[in-house]
Amino acid sequence: MVTIKDISERCGVSRATVSKALNGHTDIGADTIAQIRRVAKEMGYLPNATARTLKLGRSHNIGVLFVDKTGCGLRHEYFSSILDSLKVEAERRGYDITFISKDIGEFSMDYYEHTKYRNCDGVAIATVDFSNPAVLKLIASEIPTVSLDFVYDNRTSVLSDNIGGISALVHYIYDMGHRRIAFIHGEDTSVTQKRLISFHKTCASLGLHVPEYYFKPALYHDPKLSGLATRELLALSDRPTCILYPDDFSFIGGMNELERHGVSIPDDMSVAGYDGILLSQVLRPRLTTYRQDAETMGCEAAAKLVELIEQPKTALPQQIMVSGQLLKGDTVKNINE
Amino acid sequence: MVTIKDISERCGVSRATVSKALNGHTDIGADTIAQIRRVAKEMGYLPNATARTLKLGRSHNIGVLFVDKTGCGLRHEYFSSILDSLKVEAERRGYDITFISKDIGEFSMDYYEHTKYRNCDGVAIATVDFSNPAVLKLIASEIPTVSLDFVYDNRTSVLSDNIGGISALVHYIYDMGHRRIAFIHGEDTSVTQKRLISFHKTCASLGLHVPEYYFKPALYHDPKLSGLATRELLALSDRPTCILYPDDFSFIGGMNELERHGVSIPDDMSVAGYDGILLSQVLRPRLTTYRQDAETMGCEAAAKLVELIEQPKTALPQQIMVSGQLLKGDTVKNINE
DNA sequence: CAAACTGGCTTAAACGATTTCGTAGCTTGA
DNA sequence: TCAAGCTACGAAATCGTTTAAGCCAGTTTG
Numbered sequence: 001m002v003t004i005k006d007i008s009e010r011c012g013v014s015r016a017t018v019s020k021a022l023n024g025h026t027d028i029g030a031d032t033i034a035q036i037r038r039v040a041k042e043m044g045y046l047p048n049a050t051a052r053t054l055k056l057g058r059s060h061n062i063g064v065l066f067v068d069k070t071g072c073g074l075r076h077e078y079f080s081s082i083l084d085s086l087k088v089e090a091e092r093r094g095y096d097i098t099f100i101s102k103d104i105g106e107f108s109m110d111y112y113e114h115t116k117y118r119n120c121d122g123v124a125i126a127t128v129d130f131s132n133p134a135v136l137k138l139i140a141s142e143i144p145t146v147s148l149d150f151v152y153d154n155r156t157s158v159l160s161d162n163i164g165g166i167s168a169l170v171h172y173i174y175d176m177g178h179r180r181i182a183f184i185h186g187e188d189t190s191v192t193q194k195r196l197i198s199f200h201k202t203c204a205s206l207g208l209h210v211p212e213y214y215f216k217p218a219l220y221h222d223p224k225l226s227g228l229a230t231r232e233l234l235a236l237s238d239r240p241t242c243i244l245y246p247d248d249f250s251f252i253g254g255m256n257e258l259e260r261h262g263v264s265i266p267d268d269m270s271v272a273g274y275d276g277i278l279l280s281q282v283l284r285p286r287l288t289t290y291r292q293d294a295e296t297m298g299c300e301a302a303a304k305l306v307e308l309i310e311q312p313k314t315a316l317p318q319q320i321m322v323s324g325q326l327l328k329g330d331t332v333k334n335i336n337e
Numbered sequence: 338m339v340t341i342k343d344i345s346e347r348c349g350v351s352r353a354t355v356s357k358a359l360n361g362h363t364d365i366g367a368d369t370i371a372q373i374r375r376v377a378k379e380m381g382y383l384p385n386a387t388a389r390t391l392k393l394g395r396s397h398n399i400g401v402l403f404v405d406k407t408g409c410g411l412r413h414e415y416f417s418s419i420l421d422s423l424k425v426e427a428e429r430r431g432y433d434i435t436f437i438s439k440d441i442g443e444f445s446m447d448y449y450e451h452t453k454y455r456n457c458d459g460v461a462i463a464t465v466d467f468s469n470p471a472v473l474k475l476i477a478s479e480i481p482t483v484s485l486d487f488v489y490d491n492r493t494s495v496l497s498d499n500i501g502g503i504s505a506l507v508h509y510i511y512d513m514g515h516r517r518i519a520f521i522h523g524e525d526t527s528v529t530q531k532r533l534i535s536f537h538k539t540c541a542s543l544g545l546h547v548p549e550y551y552f553k554p555a556l557y558h559d560p561k562l563s564g565l566a567t568r569e570l571l572a573l574s575d576r577p578t579c580i581l582y583p584d585d586f587s588f589i590g591g592m593n594e595l596e597r598h599g600v601s602i603p604d605d606m607s608v609a610g611y612d613g614i615l616l617s618q619v620l621r622p623r624l625t626t627y628r629q630d631a632e633t634m635g636c637e638a639a640a641k642l643v644e645l646i647e648q649p650k651t652a653l654p655q656q657i658m659v660s661g662q663l664l665k666g667d668t669v670k671n672i673n674e
Numbered sequence: 675c676a677a678a679c680t681g682g683c684t685t686a687a688a689c690g691a692t693t694t695c696g697t698a699g700c701t702t703g704a
Numbered sequence: 705t706c707a708a709g710c711t712a713c714g715a716a717a718t719c720g721t722t723t724a725a726g727c728c729a730g731t732t733t734g
Contacts, residue, residue, distance in 0.1 A: 388720035
């Protein structure tokens with residue numbers, strides 16, 4: 001490998017001079033700089049990130065923490081979209097991405113230790129499970145972090161507008177004339193809590209009384225459970241006219257169940273999803289849903305994290321709310337007249 | 338940060354002794370080792386991967402290259418599954434994962450340069466676009482690589498059994514009595530070529546003549562184009578009785594088109610997908626498809642790559658074929674009687 | 675009993691880069 | 705003419721870790 005030393009010998013200058021020339025310091029003569037740059041290119045010199053990291057204590061490397069309770073991990077389009085855009089933005093700003101995990105090889109480390117071990121400058125945390133103590137240890141540490149969809153002690157985070165999303169959906173459904181709206185919701189997480197609160201509040205503000213049995217617990221990304229919940233709702237004497245699903249993918253379970261019972265969407269039953277994944281927009285009828293702007297979230301997360309890293313003094317911790325978009329598909333029927 | 342130096346001072350031994358004690362060298366007294374290990378734990382010592390990498394020339398870090406022509410990137414479940422399992426297996430073997438990209442920050446590098454820059458011990462390459470010269474430069478280099486779904490000059494690769502997959506599908510469809518099978522295929526890649534060849538061969542071996550207009554070009558992961566192709570096939574005077582789609586997701590476009598024309602699946606038209614993503618198995622009727630075993634592929638890729646890295650002498654380059662599984666759903670009708 | 679060996683530790687160099695502090699030589703100004 | 709200032713560069717320390725080589729005392733061997 002070509003190193004700075006090789007260049008310095010070839011050019012008859014010291015290693016210090018080469019380093020300065022390549023890094024644009026001003027105390028080197030113009031001719032010398034030109035010569036060094038030329039020789040460096042000729043010899044195929046590449047800087048060594050490892051050596052630089054060791055000396056400077058900065059790796060230009062961002063850790064990404066995806067903890068996966070559910071088993072679907074990166075397969076969830078919401079997460080993979082965030083990761084994809086986070087990666088693009090980080091790279092644009094000169095940072096690489098490394099996954100942070102526990103237990104690398106035989107050596108067992110927690111997330112915080114792993115981050116230090118790899119000298120990551122900061123970590124983006126996207127996980128369902130923020131109750132994990134190892135995750136909390138990392139967030140609470142001195143390492144710059146940005147958490148997605150979770151706020152810890154006023155630290156920087158990027159949040160999807162769950163309140164606004166559910167509110168927009170419910171308002172739209174209400175405007176279409178629906179008064180009996182059921183909500184099949186995901187497992188108990190802070191996100192789910194926000195959605196439930198928003199659902200309650202919105203309904204209350206619209207003067208809607210929602211009976212307890214219109215709330216059905218299910219899981220995210222699990223069509224089977226949503227299917228079961230759907231069946232229970234169909235069995236009610238006062239069937240809802242519209243069902244909200246935990247997410248677009250879970251809705252598939254409901255869709256199948258409705259079809260099995262000969263209940264047509266949206267004529268006999270209106271439905272809405274959440275997420276706005278690709279799938280939702282290619283189904284027919286097109287699913288009414290709330291699109292979470294995962295691209296913007298990933299991008300913002302990378303941007304804020306880099307800011308925290310590069311201006312630790314001036315970068316204020318903040319919660320960035322990324323609003324999504326109501327996608328009016330064709331699965332909520334207008335029953336006004 | 339606690340370093341080896343701190344421990345050495347506390348224990349009254351040299352840094353070399355500490356390093357050896359922690360790394361299990363045998364020329365240190367048992368008492369000394371015990372004491373050093375204890376003090377290290379007490380002080381919260383963590384090894385520094387960067388320093389180690391610099392000294393040893395080994396980073397225990399694997400690069401992952403995902404190039405994305407299509408724009409859907411990691412969002413494609415096939416890729417994200419591979420990545421997920423690759424990550425798990427690499428970590429199990431003591432390696433971290435870093436994404437390799439071009440153009441990090443203002444400095445422009447190709448993939449090979451980036452890999453050297455970050456001192457990655459090896460790279461797993463998963464991309465659609467193997468014609469990219471920068472990708473080829475990396476594969477052809479001295480850096481250990483494992484490519485997915487692509488063979489370069491007999492180097493190690495992990496391959497999905499595209500030949501066997503299409504063959505299995507066609508045989509199954511033939512056995513169900515179909516003689517007019519159309520094939521909507523993806524864009525021109527080596528994978529597509531293999532599938533087309535397999536389709537031709539299998540049909541020939543079954544004595545099936547397939548007219549040219551039963552082959553429709555479309556794109557992977559693009560329901561719209563598959564929808565259009567479906568429409569064209571429906572307009573034919575000698576309609577096929579079964580349509581093969583580029584992949585499960587694209588099939589959605591066909592599904593919609595068929596429904597629009599009042600063509601019911603599978604009574605009026607049989608269909609099959611490819612990939613076996615989650616979606617395919619929650620749709621009703623359940624999609625008949627060929628499941629690519631992305632988990633095994635990612636796992637094998639990581640395993641082989643680590644082998645190439647750790648035993649460069651003895652690890653023979655090889656092509657590992659990962660076979661998938663025919664998922665007999667309910668979308669291919671038995672029309673034998 | 676000298677030579678050879680051994681266990682247990684240290685010394686010092688090395689990995690590749692950056693940066694602080696000099697300093698030699700030149701120009702400038704009064 | 706000389707102090708001051710500037711330009712262009714170098715010496716050396718440093719980041720944290722590893723390892724070849726050396727050393728010393730004590731033990732074994734011929």
